[in-house]
Amino acid sequence: xxxxxxxxxxxxxxxxxxxxxxxxxxxxxxxxxxxxxxxxxxxxxxxxxxxxxxxxxxxxxxxxxxxxxxxxxxxxxxxxxxxxxxxxxxxxxxxxxxxxxxxxxxxxxxxxxxxxxxxxxxxxxxxxxxxxxxxxxxxxxxxxxxxxxxxx
Numbered sequence: 001x002x003x004x005x006x007x008x009x010x011x012x013x014x015x016x017x018x019x020x021x022x023x024x025x026x027x028x029x030x031x032x033x034x035x036x037x038x039x040x041x042x043x044x045x046x047x048x049x050x051x052x053x054x055x056x057x058x059x060x061x062x063x064x065x066x067x068x069x070x071x072x073x074x075x076x077x078x079x080x081x082x083x084x085x086x087x088x089x090x091x092x093x094x095x096x097x098x099x100x101x102x103x104x105x106x107x108x109x110x111x112x113x114x115x116x117x118x119x120x121x122x123x124x125x126x127x128x129x130x131x132x133x134x135x136x137x138x139x140x141x142x143x144x145x146x147x148x149x150x151x152x
């Protein structure tokens with residue numbers, strides 16, 4: 001099955017974010033979406049490949065962007081300077097996650113009533129914070145090895 005992948009810009013206030021969207025190109029109509037929240041190093045090839053794997057299963061895979069367009073960390077380095085501001089300001093993290101959810105729900109290939117979020121480590125915390133916000137359209141959240149730091 002042929003897959004289509006594209007970058008998908010969206011905004012949280014004045015911050016431009018760059019999502020990565022993948023879906024099966026021969027299938028018409030909206031379908032369920034899996035939002036994928038990245039670890040502390042930001043959106044990378046591993047997260048984009050995960051979006052493509054979900055697309056191959058019939059979902060829309062949407063790799064979201066917490067840090068903002070072009071802001072990426074180092075897979076092997078210390079990325080606490082990127083993650084830290086979102087750990088300190090969980091309202092900011094919640095807004096950023098809700099912006100990603102709304103961007104996914106507006107995509108023409110997405111069924112806006114069937115969206116779930118998945119994240120690993122920092123991304124798992126992101127998934128939990130989005131679930132805690134209980135936004136419209138979110139039907140599930142999976143935190144894998146997620147950081148369990150409740151907001152203050």
